[in-house]
Amino acid sequence: MVQFTKNIPDLSIASKRPALSSLIKEQAIKTVFFITAFFAVIVVIFILLFLLRDGYAIFVDVGIIPFLFGTTWAPTAVEPLYGILPLIVGTLLVTLGAIVFAVPLSIGCAIYVSELASTRVKNVLKPAIELLAGIPSVVYGFFGLVVLTDFIRVTFDVPSGETWLAASILLGIMALPTIISVSEDAISAVPHEFREGSLAIGATRWQTISRVLVPAALSGIAAAIILGIGRAIGETMAVLMVAGNAAVIPEPIWNVLSPVRTLTATLGIEMGEVSVGSQHYNALFGIAIVLLVITLIINLAAVAILHRLKEGQAAGSHQKPLIPLTLKEPLVRIVKLLLGASLVIFLFFAAPWYFAALILFVLGALYFGWDHLSQKYVEKISFGIVAAAAFIVLAILVIILGYIVIKGLPAISWEFLTQPPKDLGRAGGIYPAIVGTLYLVAGAILIALPLGVGAAIYLVEYTREGRITRLIRNGVDLLNGTPSIVFGLFGFAFIVLYLTVGVSLLAGQVTLALMILPTVIRTTEESLKNIPPSLREGSLALGATRWQTISKVVIPPAVPGIVTGAILCIGRAAGETAPIMFTAVVFSSRFLPDSVFDPVMALPYHLFILATNVPGASANMYGTALVLLILVVGMYAVAITVRHHFQKKSRG
Amino acid sequence: MSESAIITTNNVNLWYNGKQALESVSMKIPKNKVTALIGPSGCGKSTLLRCFNRLNDLIDHVKITGEITLDDKNIHESGTDVVMLRKKVGMVFQKPNPFPKSIYENVAYGPRVHGLKNNNQLDAIVEQSLRHAALWDEVKDRLNDSALGLSGGQQQRLCIARTLAVEPEVILMDEPCSALDPIATAKIENLIDLLKQDYTVIIVTHNMQQAARVSDFTGFMYLGKLIECGKTVQIFEHPKEELTENYITGRFG
Numbered sequence: 016m017v018q019f020t021k022n023i024p025d026l027s028i029a030s031k032r033p034a035l036s037s038l039i040k041e042q043a044i045k046t047v048f049f050i051t052a053f054f055a056v057i058v059v060i061f062i063l064l065f066l067l068r069d070g071y072a073i074f075v076d077v078g079i080i081p082f083l084f085g086t087t088w089a090p091t092a093v094e095p096l097y098g099i100l101p102l103i104v105g106t107l108l109v110t111l112g113a114i115v116f117a118v119p120l121s122i123g124c125a126i127y128v129s130e131l132a133s134t135r136v137k138n139v140l141k142p143a144i145e146l147l148a149g150i151p152s153v154v155y156g157f158f159g160l161v162v163l164t165d166f167i168r169v170t171f172d173v174p175s176g177e178t179w180l181a182a183s184i185l186l187g188i189m190a191l192p193t194i195i196s197v198s199e200d201a202i203s204a205v206p207h208e209f210r211e212g213s214l215a216i217g218a219t220r221w222q223t224i225s226r227v228l229v230p231a232a233l234s235g236i237a238a239a240i241i242l243g244i245g246r247a248i249g250e251t252m253a254v255l256m257v258a259g260n261a262a263v264i265p266e267p268i269w270n271v272l273s274p275v276r277t278l279t280a281t282l283g284i285e286m287g288e289v290s291v292g293s294q295h296y297n298a299l300f301g302i303a304i305v306l307l308v309i310t311l312i313i314n315l316a317a318v319a320i321l322h323r324l325k326e327g328q329a330a331g332s333h334q335k336p337l338i339p340l341t342l343k344e345p346l347v348r349i350v351k352l353l354l355g356a357s358l359v360i361f362l363f364f365a366a367p368w369y370f371a372a373l374i375l376f377v378l379g380a381l382y383f384g385w386d387h388l389s390q391k392y393v394e395k396i397s398f399g400i401v402a403a404a405a406f407i408v409l410a411i412l413v414i415i416l417g418y419i420v421i422k423g424l425p426a427i428s429w430e431f432l433t434q435p436p437k438d439l440g441r442a443g444g445i446y447p448a449i450v451g452t453l454y455l456v457a458g459a460i461l462i463a464l465p466l467g468v469g470a471a472i473y474l475v476e477y478t479r480e481g482r483i484t485r486l487i488r489n490g491v492d493l494l495n496g497t498p499s500i501v502f503g504l505f506g507f508a509f510i511v512l513y514l515t516v517g518v519s520l521l522a523g524q525v526t527l528a529l530m531i532l533p534t535v536i537r538t539t540e541e542s543l544k545n546i547p548p549s550l551r552e553g554s555l556a557l558g559a560t561r562w563q564t565i566s567k568v569v570i571p572p573a574v575p576g577i578v579t580g581a582i583l584c585i586g587r588a589a590g591e592t593a594p595i596m597f598t599a600v601v602f603s604s605r606f607l608p609d610s611v612f613d614p615v616m617a618l619p620y621h622l623f624i625l626a627t628n629v630p631g632a633s634a635n636m637y638g639t640a641l642v643l644l645i646l647v648v649g650m651y652a653v654a655i656t657v658r659h660h661f662q663k664k665s666r667g
Numbered sequence: 668m669s670e671s672a673i674i675t676t677n678n679v680n681l682w683y684n685g686k687q688a689l690e691s692v693s694m695k696i697p698k699n700k701v702t703a704l705i706g707p708s709g710c711g712k713s714t715l716l717r718c719f720n721r722l723n724d725l726i727d728h729v730k731i732t733g734e735i736t737l738d739d740k741n742i743h744e745s746g747t748d749v750v751m752l753r754k755k756v757g758m759v760f761q762k763p764n765p766f767p768k769s770i771y772e773n774v775a776y777g778p779r780v781h782g783l784k785n786n787n788q789l790d791a792i793v794e795q796s797l798r799h800a801a802l803w804d805e806v807k808d809r810l811n812d813s814a815l816g817l818s819g820g821q822q823q824r825l826c827i828a829r830t831l832a833v834e835p836e837v838i839l840m841d842e843p844c845s846a847l848d849p850i851a852t853a854k855i856e857n858l859i860d861l862l863k864q865d866y867t868v869i870i871v872t873h874n875m876q877q878a879a880r881v882s883d884f885t886g887f888m889y890l891g892k893l894i895e896c897g898k899t900v901q902i903f904e905h906p907k908e909e910l911t912e913n914y915i916t917g918r919f920g
Binding site: 208209210212213215216218222226230390 | 725777779782833
């Protein structure tokens with residue numbers, strides 16, 4: 016039924032008072048947005064609550080000290096022992112190695128991109144770095160498993176390449192994009208006057224970079240490294256696939272060719288096999304608590320540094336340096352010492368002798384010859400090193416993508432894309448996995464997008480900065496720093512068990528949605544903030560209400576930014592394994608789910624199982640990796656293009 | 668001008684992105700004198716100043732023709748070491764731009780990048796430069812404090828000390844007082860007067876009283892052209908060109 020009513024426009028505005036109903040409507044809208052914004056805080060509280068609920072028992076039964084510092088992790092022994100020290104040590108060692116590997120490369124690359132690269136080179140490098148960030152961790156793990164560990168096994172002549180070294184290199188690669196992009200922002204943000212001032216004194220470009228720009232950007236670079244550490248500590252799948260996973264402390268401690276096991280990998284391996292409610296189950300949640308605490312501290316530190324940096328920039332040049340001048344020297348010395356020590360360990364322990372000799376010779380020559388070199392040559396050599404770093408980063412991307420494309424292409428066929436798997440995935444196709452992943456991602460974005468956009472609108476449009484916004488922002492930051500495996504555990508404990516939803520599509524969708532929520536909020540916030548306040552004022556000055564202004568003036572131009580953020584989130588959700596491993600997926604189901612309460616197959620999990628548990632699935636393994644890669648990297652490419660397009664447009 | 672010239676420009680043209688910013692500028696900068704460049708905003712005086720130490724090289728899409736010589740050597744000649752050029756031709760900027768380092772490190776930066784390592788020598792240079800810039804007495808007890816904690820005027824004098832520390836022959840000043848209050852401005856102007864004993868100073872200013880107070884020679888620029896240049900007294904009291912007179916007397920549209 017359609018009702019026709021005659022609407023006669025009433026233009027006697029002066030006499031008209033705002034109807035009570037419209038006031039209520041405005042208030043109701045505001046309340047709804049507040050609830051969406053506060054949702055992030057609620058989720059954080061729930062995560063903490065449920066981890067503690069299932070984990071506290073282990074601290075009571077075993078005791079905090081024996082749990083944290085016990086040297087044996089043997090949960091399935093007759094007399095089970097729950098000491099997680101080897102796991103903590105493993106996590107720290109792997110992370111340290113990743114940082115040693117990633118930091119010089121990232122800073123070199125960041126310097127190259129921000130100071131040396133021509134516009135054309137920049138236009139290749141920057142998207143390449145973003146694509147590197149887009150590759151799913153299970154694909155990294157897969158690449159590490161089939162290429163990197165093999166390379167290490169042959170090069171160092173060890174029985175297995177699944178080692179601390181492999182995990183560190185892989186995590187280092189994964190941390191590269193974060194560290195590069197944040198440090199590059201920091202270096203680019205150094206005021207142009209510093210560059211001119213230094214050059215005008217007759218410093219070379221390299222002296223300007225190394226003595227003025229990098230020191231001035233040090234706080235930002237520190238934050239970048241901390242964020243990289245956070246990324247490395249929270250990573251599960253890639254580490255699990257290449258670290259060897261023996262719960263031992265390397266002997267001697269610097270043996271980079273020893274297998275190690277991290278906190279996250281322990282959760283990934285054992286969570287699927289543990290009986291719910293047992294002491295072992297409690298211990299795993301205890302590990303999740305420890306992991307969460309570590310990552311939260313790290314991420315909050317990085318956020319605090321970046322936040323102070325932003326405030327300092329807004330306040331002008333009179334900010335106090337974050338790292339006191341007197342502390343800078345010793346800090347730099349410590350970093351140098353650390354790098355030197357790692358290099359020495361690497362050379363004497365791992366590298367073949369001729370390689371070690373070569374490196375030592377070059378370093379020695381540089382050390383003794385450096386002061387005698389003219390600044391021109393110093394500059395040339397330094398620029399060469401920096402450009403090499405950028406080249407290596409690009410080469411890593413090309414190698415990973417190229418390898419998977421070349422090996423995967425022969426497996427792709429119409430049947431592969433449209434048939435269910437046969438013989439445990441060795442034959443047949445991956446149709447149910449593709450559909451499952453699409454279902455998971457669609458559900459996740461449908462849940463996260465309204466919540467995230469609502470929260471961002473509340474934060475940007477409805478409030479001034481205050482205690483509540485700070486609380487919400489902290490909540491979002493905490494959620495953002497939570498490792499994906501912890502989301503998996505939470506989803507399992509809360510949605511699957513407590514809400515008795517069971518292992519199902521729905522549980523996976525909700526878990527993924529929670530994971531991508533902070534990114535949706537952040538990207539939406541950014542695009543809303545880019546809308547100039549004068550537009551809002553113009554609309555409000557005409558007598559439009561808040562909501563009319565937001566919905567008609569603010570949101571439309573912000574849509575491209577929001578869409579870009581959403582696409583990035585879809586890409587991320589499609590590639591994640593850890594959050595859905597215990598909540599949504601099954602391996603080798605021939606059927607598509609009938610309802611959201613059925614479990615599904617998913618591409619990343621399918622790849623993980625094929626690569627680790629099914630011998631002889633070589634062709635299909637590469638095919639699956641390629642399909643997943645195309646799906647995820649394709650999303651990123653679309654997002655980057657969309658953003659680029661609209662940036663151009665807005666610049667006119 | 669009868670005095671010996673340290674910098675000579677001959678028919679210099681400059682384009683930013685195809686837009687001409689300097690048009691056949693020919694002038695001589697006398698040694699150990701203060702030369703002021705005046706003219707309305709956008710007339711090209713800062714652009715000309717930045718030609719002298721080739722700081723325009725930093726900007727993309729700049730094209731320069733003509734000849735600029737320093738000590739009778741063409742600074743655009745291939746094989747010219749830009750670094751050595753900038754060591755000889757120091758520059759003080761419009762906005763004070765001390766590095767985010769200590770006061771000491773700011774002054775020591777120049778000598779250090781030119782290879783000086785000896786700490787005693789560095790100490791001596793830092794003290795001498797700060798004294799020369801009339802800043803020593805105000806900062807001698809806090810040399811290790813951050814330079815960013817100084818007042819605007821102090822920061823600008825620190826930047827002058829930083830320039831002096833590499834012992835240039837010429838000091839370029841790009842509206843050095845435009846961000847300062849009158850008292851700080853007076854201090855810098857006194858300093859400029861002292862500096863000309865040892866250095867050649869070229870100062871860009873849009874403050875005509877300042878040009879009249881501090882300079883020996885003045886060049887007036889308009890729309891990228893050098894309209895007139897000569898002794899400051901002559902330019903201000905008996906300008907030859909009508910444009911110059913209009914500008915100096917404030918009748919400018």
